Amino acid sequence: MADQTIIQVRVDQELKEQAAEIFDSLGIDIPTAVRMFFKATVRMQGLPFSTALNSTAPMNDYLSDGGMTIGDRHFSAEETDAFMKWAKSALLYDDPSGINDVETIVVLPLTIGGQISPDMYAQLVTKVPAGSVTCWEHIYELLSRIYNQQVQGQPDSPLPKMDTKGNRIPYWRVVSKIGVLGEYYAGSKELQREQLIGEGVPVVQRGSVTGSYKVDDYKNRMFNFRTLKIVRR
DSSP, X not given: OOXXXXXXXXXXXXXXXXXXXXXXXXXXXXXXXXXXXXXXXXXXXXXXXXXXXTOOOOOOOSTTTSOXXXXXXXXXXXXXXXXXXXXXXXXXXXXXXXXXOTTEEEEOOOOTTSOOOHHHHHXXXXXXXXXXXXXXXXXXXXXXXXXXXXXXXXXXXXXXXXXXXSOBOOGGGBOXXXXXXXXXXXXXXXXXXXXXXXXXXXXXXXXXXXTOEEETTHHHHBOOGGGSEXXXX
């Protein structure tokens, strides 16, 4: 795995929340969006969008020939259709064939690029039962043990939002390691709060901070992945 580095950027809080909401609708979080931007910049050897003050580049238009236009490049209807089909399949989580057991973890192969499959992350989230919660740190710890390599973050590719049956992946059960709500994959903190309370998880306001919540007894609610059976295919 390549050496990792941390980047800190200061942005307006409102701008961050607006962007995070859009990223969530696309099935990604802020760190994933930043990595995607960096990769697109390297691939295109420049900013992956026009910076002209009076750009005459065509706008995104699906009406002319059924294709889409991004920046200065137009994609045919066939290319657009192929991309949409790929995006749909990439953002849906498919249970590992042959095993659909809440008490079993199926180890999926690494991707061609040697990364852990986004489906593996989604699979672990689906194992957390209603009434319990987990945190990404525990998921990274388990993945590090399974694949015998250090895992410190999510993959570059977006995580699936739903399974092939149309059920949402329960990302609302992922909180911080101290039980604080705010998982962008789950939507807004209010939505996450409603989902958890509906599953019997006690959620309280965090101190005097309005709109900040945490699981009241998060230590006792944290799911123990070591109770599951690991199967290698």
